[in-house]
Amino acid sequence: MAYQTSRGVAWIDRATKKLTETPDGADRLSRWLVFGFTTLMLSLALMGLVMAVYGSDRGSLVAFFGMMGGLFVRLAFQRGIHFGGGTDERERLLAWKSMAVASGIVCCLLIFWMLANGAYDGVQLWVPETAKQWHALAFASLASVQGLASMVVVLLQPPYLPDADEEFGV
């Protein structure tokens, strides 16, 4: 499949370039926009988990929206990760590597939580008790994986500089 930039990325590139008027500025702004929205969605999912911990019935719903929002940002605006386009082998490698790093971090935290619960008798860590709390935990975990993965990609991707590839040696 021939390589093509995702529509979301092309749109955000055009918009930020118009706003900043320099390819360098556009790259930096679009990068931090993705980072910012990802952080926002991740916070929303974690907030949903905290709400569920404190007994709110809407916690799982908030965590769900946080997860879906993060997924949307990742698929629509994350450079190199999108459906329907031709991501190339290097970008796919980066995408999988970021997922591996993010899921590793979240798995380690979950393992620590389980071990801590099992090892210390009498130390009461929070444990989900209702179905909605389990849902909130699952959504928050998934949101954390994809949110951290998006952040890793933003930090590891080199500058794009759409119209200055030759001059800037990208």
Place this chain on the structure above:
Amino acid sequence: MSRVVHNRIAIFRADAGLSRRELAEVVGVNPQTIGFLERGDYKPSLELALAIAEHFGVAVEQIFSFEAFPSLSQQLNMRS
């Protein structure tokens, strides 16, 4: 084991008068990936290496090698 893979994509590309973007379109990758390859920051898959060699009409070992390629001036001095 990780060995350095040298390449002379930049020379072939300049010889053919292609920009990175044009070469990237031909072989179906992001223009950034061509820059990564030229700088030696990324090792291509066999498929991509063969696609690049096919485009320039040469064998893949003419472009990629474990040994460093001699510079153009060294090659000219060897001939003269």
